[in-house]
Ligand SMILES: Nc1ncnc2c1ncn2[C@@H]1O[C@H](COP(=O)(O)OP(=O)(O)OP(=O)(O)O)[C@@H](O)[C@H]1O
Ligand SMILES: Nc1ncnc2c1ncn2[C@@H]1O[C@H](COP(=O)(O)OP(=O)(O)OP(=O)(O)O)[C@@H](O)[C@H]1O
Ligand SMILES: [Mg+2]
């Protein structure tokens with residue numbers, strides 16, 4: 349359970365970045381946070397693992413107030429993949445990068461070996477096992493930063509712009525990862541501008557604008573609000589746009605993927 | 619004279635066991651607009667770095683063949699000189715913003731072109747306005763959000779008004795409104811002057827009307843090259859894992875079921891128009 353109540357946050361330089369945020373995310377939920385550049389998305393998610401503490405108001409995670417709990421206590425359960433992998437990667441080799449947290453959390457040698465092998469296989473990074481993270485392509489760095497969090501299976505997984513630099517295959521991997529987490533009843537929070545990726549995957553959207561929460565609800569309902577779309581730098585994903593053009597305004601079960609749309613179109617032409 | 623020529627070009631990073639690029643032959647004429655696609659790790663950024671001289675002047679390794687920009691051989695031209703011919707956006711904006719204020723950062727490029735003060739000032743204000751960051755002009759670039767950094771980096775490139783623009787994932791950190799605005803701006807310049815564009819981007823549904831040609835890299839080699847709408851719909855590029863827009867995937871499914879389209883729709887609107895007057899066999 350993640351709970352924000354009346355949260356304000358100002359950066360030390362005096363930039364107000366969050367204003368009056370009230371928000372609750374249940375254990376096992378899958379949500380996405382959207383909003384224009386500088387809206388406060390990355391700032392908000394950094395509050396969930398206690399990296400930033402609210403200037404006013406409180407953030408509680410699994411019942412612990414992040415201002416009172418130690419960072420070590422929270423970070424054992426909350427894994428955050430930063431928007432920029434360069435802010436996260438620092439080990440000499442890919443393998444050591446992944447091992448770092450596992451070792452910190454005091455897991456056994458055998459467990460560590462298994463986890464490292466599994467996550468490297470998952471993201472196609474086995475061939476770089478003993479390379480320096482600095483020699484990877486940008487997308488590979490991003491996958492390494494995801495793999496190193498995934499390795500220790502945090503209860504809450506936060507992904508800040510996970511699809512940047514990822515091709516179609518890797519994007520499918522990301523969807524698989526999200527599925528693995530939610531199947532186990534774990535919580536996943538995704539920050540992303542990539543609505544084509546989120547569509548059909550994420551049931552709930554939270555929209556930030558200039559540091560304030562301006563909408564929170566079911567994905568399809570949020571994306572049907574024209575004023576919101578115009579003002580907050582959102583757009584309809586192609587399949588929702590198509591559903592509206594062909595079938596008018598929902599409610600109906602709109603196309604979640606291309607084959608839903610194909611079936612409907614073929615049927616309507618019979 | 620072509621804007622860009624790769625002639626049987628290859629590159630292996632120092633210490634690497636395998637080449638990152640092999641047998642690349644590619645000519646891009648002045649005014650051509652090209653999408654460079656391919657899986658993560660296929661060599662896209664390596665190819666772009668070979669144009670602004672980062673390779674071979676900064677990144678060391680083994681080079682084969684030849685790369686020319688505007689007739690200049692990259693291996694014998696300094697990166698500083700190449701910077702006056704090509705506007706280059708790095709994949710990670712932090713690799714190109716380093717001044718203490720946003721305004722100083724955007725002015726850096728035009729200052730290096732040796733333009734008169736007055737003109738520099740105008741270009742900087744114009745670029746700040748275009749990327750909608752005038753209110754951030756006095757802030758420190760490293761204290762901005764990632765997307766704001768991307769906008770600063772783009773403003774710096776556009777303020778140089780280059781005839782050749784090489785952009786490594788320019789839209790990846792931008793919010794949708796800004797992404798669309800940038801694409802429209804580039805489309806408008808392209809209409810007014812022969813702008814050569816080479817762009818790496820995974821969200822191609824945004825670029826379909828700006829770019830004419832698509833080149834696909836796979837494991838360091840060229841796997842596909844041709845008109846964007848043909849390449850995107852072709853089966854040959856499947857192994858490269860290009861993110862195919864939902865509408866393109868949908869059209870393929872409908873064709874398997876007997877519907878025939880006479881052009882390749884990429885946007886929702888294009889598909890709907892074609893659905894209206896379809897032949898069924
Ligand atoms: N500095 C470097 N030293 C050694 N190898 C490198 C270096 N940079 C990239 N490589 C390797 O070269 C290959 C191509 O990398 P490149 O960055 O060109 O890929 P890319 O297509 O741009 O990928 P992405 O979409 O993930 O950015 C990869 O196998 C990568 O690991
Ligand atoms: N280190 C910092 N110091 C001061 N201000 C900052 C810092 N980081 C971010 N800000 C400011 O706080 C606000 C929110 O930034 P944040 O990074 O949370 O935005 P975001 O929604 O993640 O945007 P993006 O889509 O660009 O990643 C912005 O106005 C930004 O300029
Ligand atoms: Mg952010």
Ligand SMILES: [Mg+2]
Nearest residue numbers: 485486663709
């Ligand atoms: Mg790259």
